[in-house]
Amino acid sequence: MVEFDQTQPLRPEPEVVRFHGSxxxxxxxxxxxxxxxxxxxxxxxxxxxxxxxxxxxxxxxxAGASFEYHGKPLTILKGRIVxxxxxxxxxxxxxxxxxxxxxxxxxxxxxxPILLRNSLRFRLYNSSYRGLRFRFTGSAAGAYGVxxxxxxxxxxxxxxxxxxxxxxxxxxxxxxxxYGRTRFNFNASVGQFYSIYGRxxxxxxxxxxxxxxxxxxxxxxxxxxxxxxxAGAKPDLHAMLAMLPFLMFLTFVVYxxxxxxxxxxxxxxxxxxxWTHTRLGEHRFEYCLSARRLLWIYVSNFVGVVLSLGFYSxxxxxxxxxxxxxxxxxxxxxxxxxxxxxxxxxxxxxGEETASVFDIDISF
Amino acid sequence: MAAAAYYDGQTARRYExxxxxxxxxLTVQGSGVQRCEPLSAVSISERLGQAPRRLQFDDGAHCExxxxxxxxxxxxxxxxxxxxxxxxxxxxxxxxxxxxxxVLAAWAAYYWGIPLGAQLIAARxxxxxxxxxxxSTLQALDQVLLEPSKLDAARREWLxxxxxxxxxxxxxxxxxxxxxxxxPKIGPNAFALPDGSVVxxxxxxxxxxxxxxIYGVLAHELGHVHYHHxxxxxxxxxxxxxxxxxxxxxxxxxxxxxxxxxxxxRYSRDFEAQADAYAADTLLALGIxxxxxxxxxxxxxxxxxxHKDRTENAISGxxxxxxxxxxxxxxLRQADARLPPQ
Numbered sequence: 001m002v003e004f005d006q007t008q009p010l011r012p013e014p015e016v017v018r019f020h021g022s023x024x025x026x027x028x029x030x031x032x033x034x035x036x037x038x039x040x041x042x043x044x045x046x047x048x049x050x051x052x053x054x055x056x057x058x059x060x061x062x063a064g065a066s067f068e069y070h071g072k073p074l075t076i077l078k079g080r081i082v083x084x085x086x087x088x089x090x091x092x093x094x095x096x097x098x099x100x101x102x103x104x105x106x107x108x109x110x111x112x113p114i115l116l117r118n119s120l121r122f123r124l125y126n127s128s129y130r131g132l133r134f135r136f137t138g139s140a141a142g143a144y145g146v147x148x149x150x151x152x153x154x155x156x157x158x159x160x161x162x163x164x165x166x167x168x169x170x171x172x173x174x175x176x177x178x179y180g181r182t183r184f185n186f187n188a189s190v191g192q193f194y195s196i197y198g199r200x201x202x203x204x205x206x207x208x209x210x211x212x213x214x215x216x217x218x219x220x221x222x223x224x225x226x227x228x229x230x231a232g233a234k235p236d237l238h239a240m241l242a243m244l245p246f247l248m249f250l251t252f253v254v255y256x257x258x259x260x261x262x263x264x265x266x267x268x269x270x271x272x273x274x275w276t277h278t279r280l281g282e283h284r285f286e287y288c289l290s291a292r293r294l295l296w297i298y299v300s301n302f303v304g305v306v307l308s309l310g311f312y313s314x315x316x317x318x319x320x321x322x323x324x325x326x327x328x329x330x331x332x333x334x335x336x337x338x339x340x341x342x343x344x345x346x347x348x349x350x351g352e353e354t355a356s357v358f359d360i361d362i363s364f
Numbered sequence: 365m366a367a368a369a370y371y372d373g374q375t376a377r378r379y380e381x382x383x384x385x386x387x388x389x390l391t392v393q394g395s396g397v398q399r400c401e402p403l404s405a406v407s408i409s410e411r412l413g414q415a416p417r418r419l420q421f422d423d424g425a426h427c428e429x430x431x432x433x434x435x436x437x438x439x440x441x442x443x444x445x446x447x448x449x450x451x452x453x454x455x456x457x458x459x460x461x462x463x464x465x466x467v468l469a470a471w472a473a474y475y476w477g478i479p480l481g482a483q484l485i486a487a488r489x490x491x492x493x494x495x496x497x498x499x500s501t502l503q504a505l506d507q508v509l510l511e512p513s514k515l516d517a518a519r520r521e522w523l524x525x526x527x528x529x530x531x532x533x534x535x536x537x538x539x540x541x542x543x544x545x546x547x548p549k550i551g552p553n554a555f556a557l558p559d560g561s562v563v564x565x566x567x568x569x570x571x572x573x574x575x576x577x578i579y580g581v582l583a584h585e586l587g588h589v590h591y592h593h594x595x596x597x598x599x600x601x602x603x604x605x606x607x608x609x610x611x612x613x614x615x616x617x618x619x620x621x622x623x624x625x626x627x628x629x630r631y632s633r634d635f636e637a638q639a640d641a642y643a644a645d646t647l648l649a650l651g652i653x654x655x656x657x658x659x660x661x662x663x664x665x666x667x668x669x670x671h672k673d674r675t676e677n678a679i680s681g682x683x684x685x686x687x688x689x690x691x692x693x694x695x696l697r698q699a700d701a702r703l704p705p706q
Contacts, residue, residue: 025413028459032452035462038469051412051453058415065369065378066416066428091602097496130378131371131426180376310611311463 012332014286019325021059023315029055030314046077056317057127060325070126070133079119086111109148117143124177138176146172163193166270174278188277196269200262207261211254260302264295275328282333289327297323366434370397373424383419383427385438390419392427399425403442410450411436473607474627479634482599486592491559494595498557502543505563513544513566520544523564526575530583530646540589542582552664556585558594571667572660580647580657587642593635600631640692644699653703658696665689 033048053069060067090108094101117138124134150165167190174186268291275287301316370379370392381394390406392399401421409418417435419427429435452458502510513520527542540556546566547553554564562585564578572578588594604627644654 020414022413028456029412029453031459031462031466032449035466035469036449038466054409055412055415058412058418065371068418094500096493097500130376131373131424132376 012334015063015330015332017325017328017330018061019059019322020061021056021318021321023318026055026318027314043077046073046080049073049076056321059321062129062330065130068128070128071122075122079122082115113143113147114140116147120173129179132180135178136173136176137178138172142172142176163197164190166197167193170274174274179280182281185279186274186277187279188273192273192277193270196266196273200265200269203265204258204262207258208254211257215250215254256302260295260298264298265291267291268294271324272327280330284331284333286329286331287327288329289324293323366429366431366438368392368419368427368429368431370395370399370427371425373421373426381427383429383435383438385442388442403444408439408444410447411454413454474604478600478603479596479631482596482603483592485599486595489592489595494558497595497598498559498561501557502561502563506545509549510545510547510563510565513546515544515566515569519569523569523575523578526579527562527582529650530579530586540586552667554581554585556588556594558592558598560589562586562589568660571663573663574656576647576652576656577660579650579652580643580654581660583643583646584639584657586646587639588635590642591635591638593639597628597632597635601628604628636692637695640696644696644702648699648702648704651703654696654699658693661689661693661696665693 029051030048033044033051037043037045037048050069050071050073053071057067057069086108089104093104117136117140120138121136124136127134146165146169150169154162154165167188170188171186174184177184268289272287272289275285278285297320301312301319304312305316365382365384368381368383370381371377372379379395379397381392381397383393384391385403388403390401390403399421405422407420409420411417411432414432416428416430417432419429452462515523523544524542527540531540540560540562543561543563544566545563548567550565550567552565552568552571554562554568556562562582564582568581569578572581608627640657643657647654647656
């Protein structure tokens with residue numbers, strides 16, 4: 001006979017993620033670290049990055065416990081130096097000569113998958129919750145497949161296979177992620193990716209036609225204002241300046257709306273799909289980002305950052321982080337206390353093992 | 365005493381505990397946990413706003429504390445000192461001062477830092493690098509904008525010989541060679557490449573009323589070569605673009621490129637003035653009045669204005685009636701006064 005225990009309900013309550021950060025609080029941290037970064041010609045920015053991530057991780061709370069970031073500034077600094085060298089090579093390679101340019105591109109293509117894999121590994125290994133670290137165990141071969149193979153395959157297929165490669169990338173990323181001894185797994189279908197991409201492209205085309213009609217009308221109006229190709233004393237700065245109003249108009253009426261729309265639609269739909277189809281062991285997630293809310297946050301943040309010449313960004317970052325975090329719900333299959341208890345036994349050694357695996361954090 | 369959550373680092377279980385610090389010892393007690401460690405063996409995370417703080421033990425266990433006031437009082441009593449950055453991060457006065465200093469630093473970098481850095485690097489750039497940059501630039505231009513020159517060999521020979529006279533004695537930085545091209549698309553112009561080659565367009569030769577005017581322009585281009593302006597502009601442009609991307613790049617890359625162009629305009633204006641001054645000195649040394657260069661500039665401006673539509677808008681009207689070109693012309697004409705008496 002099974003006894004019914006009221007203190008251990010069979011269906012535990014979903015746990016909603018909470019975010020406790022505030023813009024003004026983060027502004028104080030951000031501005032002091034920004035100044036120190038400037039005064040040290042960027043070197044201190046590694047320390048600033050650690051503080052930023054620590055602040056955002058610690059402000060994120062799930063079931064009464066917060067997350068923690070463990071990255072070390074010196075490791076990040078090392079990663080940034082490598083990243084900067086690669087960036088310089090990429091930027092100036094073709095200016096020096098075609099051979100150097102092609103060589104640097106090949107070098108980048110050969111290195112990037114490994115660097116990206118290591119960056120995932122670094123980020124997860126340095127994240128913890130309730131004293132247990134996350135891990136990433138994706139293989140190098142897998143990284144070449146999804147990053148290099150995916151990029152080349154998407155281009156060769158004229159982007160028709162992009163949704164498939166996106167799905168494979170997420171599979172690689174989530175199926176190889178662990179929390180303690182429990183593995184994440186990813187089960188969205190290719191069809192779901194194609195459906196989101198397909199609707200996105202259709203909406204994008206509709207929006208583009210509408211906006212181009214608008215811009216076409218404007219171009220007609222601006223036409224008379226443009227000077228003919230001038231025989232100026234120096235490269236045509238004046239002609240460029242004369243075109244500026246039209247360029248600004250084109251930017252604000254066509255380019256920005258399209259970019260914001262794409263970012264909000266794909267950001268919301270794909271992230272919701274991906275996390276709703278990710279499991280941690282038996283436990284599910286629910287992630288409901290609304291494209292409209294996201295669009296509003298993007299646009300208002302953009303306006304705020306532009307009008308404040310960049311100094312609104314701490315508030316902008318906090319707003320976005322809050323909306324993203326609070327849209328996430330963990331749906332435990334068994335009582336949360338139970339999940340926690342199950343994972344207690346064999347975690348210790350794994351944490352030690354991985355201590356030396358990460359190499360560099362490449363992300364800027 | 366402060367309430368805290370204790371995690372042992374081996375399991376994800378949460379223990380509700382109370383912590384206290386006495387006599388340099390941190391005591392953790394509650395939910396079956398009983399632990400006592402010297403405070404010096406515990407790493408105490410710095411405070412970041414209202415985010416929970418961590419007290420990390422050597423063996424991977426940690427305490428999460430949200431009661432900031434109680435923890436800070438205990439730490440203060442135990443003689444634990446806050447770091448300087450930690451204190452600055454929680455002061456509005458420090459935030460205001462940092463804001464002011466950040467703006468000042470950006471200003472200083474734009475006016476002095478970037479130009480100075482570019483100047484130092486450009487002067488030490490290996491000649492092989494600038495030669496390769498110049499070769500690929502000229503190749504690219506030849507494909508798109510430039511055509512072979514239609515000047516006859518004698519005329520070219522004459523101009524090349526005149527060009528050689530413009531080189532100041534003993535200036536090894538300037539060892540330029542003269543390239544002849546034609547370009548109806550660009551119009552009357554001449555330009556210097558980073559390695560010191562100067563490209564002279566047929567259209568400029570046609571516009572000039574005498575050879576001294578052409579030498580004026582060539583001396584001006586040699587000024588660009590002498591001061592490494594081509595390389596400096598390349599480096600400064602890259603630096604400005606990089607910094608703008610770092611500043612607002614995550615908002616929009618386009619937002620980063622728009623002001624970048626405007627910010628660079630000032631740099632090239634400074635370089636024109638510097639090259640004019642160099643040209644004036646070169647011409648004066650040869651007994652050519654610097655106003656010859658001014659005459660040609662004047663004609664270029666007139667030709668451009670002549671081409672302009674009447675429906676021009678206020679902005680470009682303002683810019684062309686108020687361009688630095690007029691100042692340049694004026695300054696070159698004033699330099700005539702420095703000609704030695706005949």
